Amino acid sequence: MTEPLTDAERMRLAAIAVALFPASATMPSAADTGATGKWLDRVLAADPLRTTALRALAGRSETDPWAAAEGLFRDDPATFEDASDSLVMAYYMHPGVRKRIGYPGQKGQGPIAPDEAEHYLPDELIAPMRSRAPLYVPTPDA
Amino acid sequence: MPEAEVADVLVIGAGASGSVLTARLAEAGVSVTCLEQGGWVSASEFPGEDPAFDAIQLARWAMNPNTRKRPADYPINTAEADIWPLMFNGVGGGTVHYAAMWPRLVPSDFRVRTLDGVADDWPISYEDLEPFYERVQERWGVSGMAGDPAYPPMPEYPMPALPIGLIGQRAAAGMNRLGWHWWPHPNAIASRAHGRLAPCERRGVCQTGCIAGAKSSTDITYWPDAIRDGARLITGARVREITVNQTGRATGAIYIDRDGAEHHARGRTVVMATNGVGTPRLLLLSRSTHHPDGLANSSGLVGRRLMLHPMVAVAGTYEDDLESWRGPGGTPLIGLEFYETDRSRGFVRGAKWDLYPVAGTLPHFQLLHGKPLKERFGASAHERMARMMGRTFLWEAQIDDLPQVTNRVELDPTLTDSDGIPAPRVLYRVHEDARRNMAFQLDRMREAHEAAGAIETNEWHWMPEVGWHTLGTARCGNDPTDSVVDGYGRSHDVSNLFVIDGSVFVTGSAMNPTSTIAAFALRTAEHILATRRDS
Ligand SMILES: Cc1cc2nc3c(=O)[nH]c(=O)nc-3n(C[C@H](O)[C@H](O)[C@H](O)COP(=O)(O)OP(=O)(O)OC[C@H]3O[C@@H](n4cnc5c(N)ncnc54)[C@H](O)[C@@H]3O)c2cc1C
Ligand code: SF4
Numbered sequence: 001m002t003e004p005l006t007d008a009e010r011m012r013l014a015a016i017a018v019a020l021f022p023a024s025a026t027m028p029s030a031a032d033t034g035a036t037g038k039w040l041d042r043v044l045a046a047d048p049l050r051t052t053a054l055r056a057l058a059g060r061s062e063t064d065p066w067a068a069a070e071g072l073f074r075d076d077p078a079t080f081e082d083a084s085d086s087l088v089m090a091y092y093m094h095p096g097v098r099k100r101i102g103y104p105g106q107k108g109q110g111p112i113a114p115d116e117a118e119h120y121l122p123d124e125l126i127a128p129m130r131s132r133a134p135l136y137v138p139t140p141d142a
Numbered sequence: 143m144p145e146a147e148v149a150d151v152l153v154i155g156a157g158a159s160g161s162v163l164t165a166r167l168a169e170a171g172v173s174v175t176c177l178e179q180g181g182w183v184s185a186s187e188f189p190g191e192d193p194a195f196d197a198i199q200l201a202r203w204a205m206n207p208n209t210r211k212r213p214a215d216y217p218i219n220t221a222e223a224d225i226w227p228l229m230f231n232g233v234g235g236g237t238v239h240y241a242a243m244w245p246r247l248v249p250s251d252f253r254v255r256t257l258d259g260v261a262d263d264w265p266i267s268y269e270d271l272e273p274f275y276e277r278v279q280e281r282w283g284v285s286g287m288a289g290d291p292a293y294p295p296m297p298e299y300p301m302p303a304l305p306i307g308l309i310g311q312r313a314a315a316g317m318n319r320l321g322w323h324w325w326p327h328p329n330a331i332a333s334r335a336h337g338r339l340a341p342c343e344r345r346g347v348c349q350t351g352c353i354a355g356a357k358s359s360t361d362i363t364y365w366p367d368a369i370r371d372g373a374r375l376i377t378g379a380r381v382r383e384i385t386v387n388q389t390g391r392a393t394g395a396i397y398i399d400r401d402g403a404e405h406h407a408r409g410r411t412v413v414m415a416t417n418g419v420g421t422p423r424l425l426l427l428s429r430s431t432h433h434p435d436g437l438a439n440s441s442g443l444v445g446r447r448l449m450l451h452p453m454v455a456v457a458g459t460y461e462d463d464l465e466s467w468r469g470p471g472g473t474p475l476i477g478l479e480f481y482e483t484d485r486s487r488g489f490v491r492g493a494k495w496d497l498y499p500v501a502g503t504l505p506h507f508q509l510l511h512g513k514p515l516k517e518r519f520g521a522s523a524h525e526r527m528a529r530m531m532g533r534t535f536l537w538e539a540q541i542d543d544l545p546q547v548t549n550r551v552e553l554d555p556t557l558t559d560s561d562g563i564p565a566p567r568v569l570y571r572v573h574e575d576a577r578r579n580m581a582f583q584l585d586r587m588r589e590a591h592e593a594a595g596a597i598e599t600n601e602w603h604w605m606p607e608v609g610w611h612t613l614g615t616a617r618c619g620n621d622p623t624d625s626v627v628d629g630y631g632r633s634h635d636v637s638n639l640f641v642i643d644g645s646v647f648v649t650g651s652a653m654n655p656t657s658t659i660a661a662f663a664l665r666t667a668e669h670i671l672a673t674r675r676d677s
Contacts, residue, residue, distance in 0.1 A: 020519040027524040042194040047201035066520065073515055081511045084519070085504060086197075092503035092527075093193045101531045103467060106190050106501050108343035108354060112333055116305045121326065125311065128318050135292040135323055137250040137257060137482050139267045 002051040005044075009058040010036055012065075016057060017087045019065040027100060030091050039090040053082035149175040149374070151670065152394055152409025154381050154424065156180075157235015158656050159642040159663040160415030161360035161368065162278060166667035168371035172674070176373060177397050177407055179380040180214030180232030185355060190347030196504040203350045205239055206607055207231065213400075214378075216559035218419060219567035220606075225450040227419050227568060227609040233377060234361035235417065236656070240610070241349050242330040242357045242472050243496060243654040244284050246275050246661075248293060250482060251651040254544070258483050258490045261544045264648045265620045265629035268294070274661035274668075279328075282660060283336045283358040286328030292478040301333045304342060308464040309535040310474035313497050316594025322479040327496060329472040330358040330656075338362050346469025346501040357472070376407070382563045383428045384412055384639070390432030392639040398561045411638045411670065413631075415663070418448065418612030418644040422551040423566040425616065438616070438633040438641075443626050445552055447545035447617055449650030450609040452572050454580045455538040457500070457509050458591030459530050459598040466499050466535040473497050477537070480586060481652060489578040491542035494652040495587065498536040506530045509600045529598075537590055539583035542652040543576040545614050570609075611655050616645035630669040631662065642666050 005013070017030035030036065044050055056079050060068035073080040091097060098105060151167055153160045156178035167174045189198040200209070205228040207215035214231040230239040249268035254261045272294075279300060286299035303326035306314065310326070317324040331348065332339035342356035355362060369375060378400040385393045385406065394408035414421045422445035428437040436444050477495030480487075500506060506527060510518040518526055554567040572580075584603055591599050619625025622634035631646055633639040642663040644655055651658075 021523050022520060024521075024524045026528075043197045046192075046194045046197035049201070050197070066515075069519070070515055077512065081508075085507065088507045089194070089196045089504050095193075098503075101503075101527050102463065103503060103531050105193065106195060106345045106347045106467065106469070108345055109468065110343060111341040112305060112344070117302055117326075117333070120306045120308070120311050121303075125314055125318070128321070129291060129323065129325060130289060132291040132323070134294075135478060135482065136248045136294060138294070139249040139269060140253055140256050142249070142267060142269050 002048050005051060005054060005058070009055060012058040013040070013054060013087070015065040016069055017091065019069060020084065020087060021091050028097065030087070033091060033094040033097055035087065035091040035094065039093040040086065042093060043086050043089045050082065050086045053079045054086055057083040148408040148410060149173045150409070151411045151413060152177070152407055153413045153415055154395055155235065155415035155417065155420065155643065156233045156365070156375060157415060157417060157643070158237050158360060159659050160413070161234070161364035162660045162663040163413060163415065163642055163667045164373050165364045165368035165371070166664060167670065168368045168373035170671050172671070174373045175407055175409065176375045177379040177381055177395060178233055178375060178377050181377045182233045182361060183238055183351065185351065185353050188351030188353050190345055190350055190353050195347065195350070196502040199350045205349065205610065213560065217557055217565045219554045219557050219565060223568040223570040224572045224606060225452060225570055225609040226606050227450065227612050228607065229417055229419070229612065233365060233375070234359040236610070237359035238351055238361065239349055240656065244279070244286065244328040244330045244657045245476060245494065245653045246293065247651045247653050247658050248481065251649060251653070254491065254649045260490055261649045262619065265618055270629070271658065271661045271665065274664045275657060278660045278664050279657070281337070281363060282330055283332055283339045283363055284328055284330050285333040287326045290325040292323055292325065292481065299328060301336055304329055304331060304333050304470055304472065304474065306474040307468055309466050309499060310497060312460060312464055312594050313475055313535070313537070313590070316590050317477065319593045320590065322477065322590065324475050324477045327473045327476040329470060331470050331472045332356045332358070338366065342470055344469040346467060346471045346499050348469060348471050379405070380559070380561050380563070381424060382561065384424060384437050386430050386432060386437070386636070390430070390636060392437070392636050411640065414639070414641045415643045418615045419551050419566050419568065421641055421643055421645045422615040423553065426553050427564065433635070438626055438635045438639055440635050441623055441626055443617060443624070445550045445615050446547045447614040448549045448551055448568065448570060448612070449543055449545055449614040449647065450570060451611050451650060451652065452541040452543055452576055452580060453538055453605055453608040454541070454584050455498070455536045455602040456584060456587035456591060457534050457536045457600045458594065458596030459534045460595060461533070461597055463532045464535065466532050467501055468499055469501070471499050471501055480583060487582055489575040489582070491544065491579070492652060493539040493541050493579060493583045495537055495539050498538055500534050500536065503531070506534060509602070537587040539580070539587060540652050540654070541576050541579050541583070542650060543573055544649060545617070546573060551615050611644065611650070613644045613647040613650045613655060616641045617648050618646040619648065631666045640666055640670070
């Protein structure tokens with residue numbers, strides 16, 4: 001069993017998450033979305049083993065959050081990518097963030113309309129392939 | 143140990159091949175029992191709609207059984223493997239997880255020795271399998287478009303091809319500029335209602351199970367009919383040994399149920415359908431006086447010549463919104479320009495390309511792994527995501543890695559599954575030729591994106607977790623000293639034992655193999671029926 005993150009580790013991760021995802025003119029910061037709260041909980045519920053890398057990130061000695069991220073990336077890139085992947089997933093799980101980046105989630109788009117395949121595949125697009133000589137090598141002994 | 147009544151045919155494994163054969167034999171009135179270590183999976187378990195989908199698909203819905211660790215999974219030692227086998231253990235087998243790409247092999251795949259002077263020819267040809275490819279795709283449920291110039295002529299598919307979408311359009315235009323081959327990819331995904339399949343809703347999460355019931359997995363398209371026709375499917379039945387009698391003929395299988403009790407299931411004919419890792423594992427576990435090196439292994443090739451397709455990919459990012467998160471995944475396009483051998487490229491055989499959407503948010507950042515932090519986080523994080531989301535798709539190249547006897551599945555000396563049965567150990571090194579092939583395809587895929595107008599490309603040049611096609615470990619052939627089974631999958635050593643899964647492949651091709659596995663299994667089923675009638 002992996003020990004859950006402590007409050008101190010969460011606070012430290014929250015600061016690092018803001019360094020990785022600061023507020024911009026159009027996007028909220030990781031703190032604004034509570035990324036390291038309930039969204040990170042969802043990530044860890046899906047995969048508790050991710051705690052180990054997050055703990056390594058939270059435990060860096062550098063006081064500056066960005067320097068802590070840089071430090072782990074330099075010393076142990078695989079652990080950094082693991083930890084930052086968790087923060088990426090947590091940040092982008094927020095519905096408001098998804099909306100702003102134009103990502104609807106992997107939702108059903110309804111059944112395919114009868115003319116939809118043709119719409120994307122006009123004759124002029126596929127014509128060069130239809131007129132191509134066969135590419136395949138036939139069975140030699142057939 | 144309880145003894146069951148003797149079935150005409152005992153099938154081990156309810157995945158792709160086991161389903162096809164069992165359904166056909168049951169339909170013909172043969173008594174068939176199938177033993178499957180896993181259980182049924184309900185669509186309500188699939189994680190596609192969960193906001194934590196990205197995380198779940200890397201954990202409890204991972205493709206890698208070593209990560210996923212469901213009760214039905216067995217561990218695989220991959221410490222010495224460049225590529226790790228991926229699979230799903232349950233009713234439907236790998237088809238529950240697969241992307242449902244449905245390309246056939248091309249004729250030259252069956253004649254690599256004759257045409258290229260390397261590896262070996264298959265004992266059967268494209269023409270031998272052709273009628274079975276056609277038959278199987280009706281029941282399986284395949285959407286596609288006939289007329290692909292990379293294949294011999296073929297009739298229309300049961301359903302029209304899926305829409306190629308904006309990403310397909312964009313990629314196709316680039317390929318046309320270069321004069322390179324592409325075609326709408328056949329997929330075992332329903333473009334409209336078909337049998338038990340619902341129409342695809344393009345959720346794009348096909349590889350973690352289709353919530354809509356549009357992707358053909360054999361738990362939907364085969365098993366209900368097989369059971370209706372009298373087949374007996376025993377789930378939670380983990381086989382540990384194929385049994386033989388005093389003359390060395392197969393008599394059945396010993397399996398362990400989920401309460402830990404051992405049973406002996408008996409069959410007049412035994413059929414192995416446990417995939418390219420599970421089949422050699424079981425044959426090697428089944429040592430006896432008659433078969434001291436494992437069952438059907440007088441050639442010494444059981445477990446040898448393992449082939450796992452290496453894969454490389456290039457992501458292209460474009461200026462306009464191409465809704466590149468949209469499914470299916472499944473794939474809209476196939477590209478076979480560099481499939482057939484051209485020795486001037488510095489390697490034999492080639493690669494199959496497919497186009498892939500990017501589902502989820504995390505993969506956009508994973509593409510940037512290893513890059514300096516300031517290029518992907520901090521001030522640049524939002525700009526990066528805005529630039530990539532909906533605007534990024536992949537060309538992937540699946541590589542033909544020819545058989546080597548040193549690439550193999552063997553029994554691990556210490557690792558065991560949850561029932562204490564020795565687990566497999568996989569030793570796999572990608573051949574130098576395949577490495578040159580990978581480098582070549584990466585360059586071409588970059589060019590394809592550039593020709594289509596990509597403003598940025600990022601590469602995946604090495605991916606160990608791509609062993610979704612486990613092939614070659616009980617190869618078919620005519621010579622009993624150099625192959626395990628014949629062209630119908632019948633063991634040279636044990637005449638009432640068949641292998642029908644991906645193990646029988648002589649060369650791996652660069653195609654996704656399930657259409658060929660299914661066609662081979664149907665051909666074997668017909669052979670079993672014909673020989674029963676004759677006798
Ligand atoms: C993520 C993913 C994506 C894929 N995408 C594609 C694709 O797009 N196109 C394509 O063609 N292929 C794809 N594949 C591969 C495809 O799934 C396989 O080719 C196919 O399922 C192999 O069929 P099979 O009959 O050889 O074995 P499987 O389908 O693997 O079935 C073997 C069955 O045997 C059972 N079994 C094993 N050992 C035992 C035992 N000891 N006792 C009892 N039962 C046992 C297993 O539980 C399993 O159910 C993909 C695979 C994965 C994992
Ligand atoms: S894209 Fe289609 S086949 Fe794939 S999961 Fe969605 S509905 Fe199912």
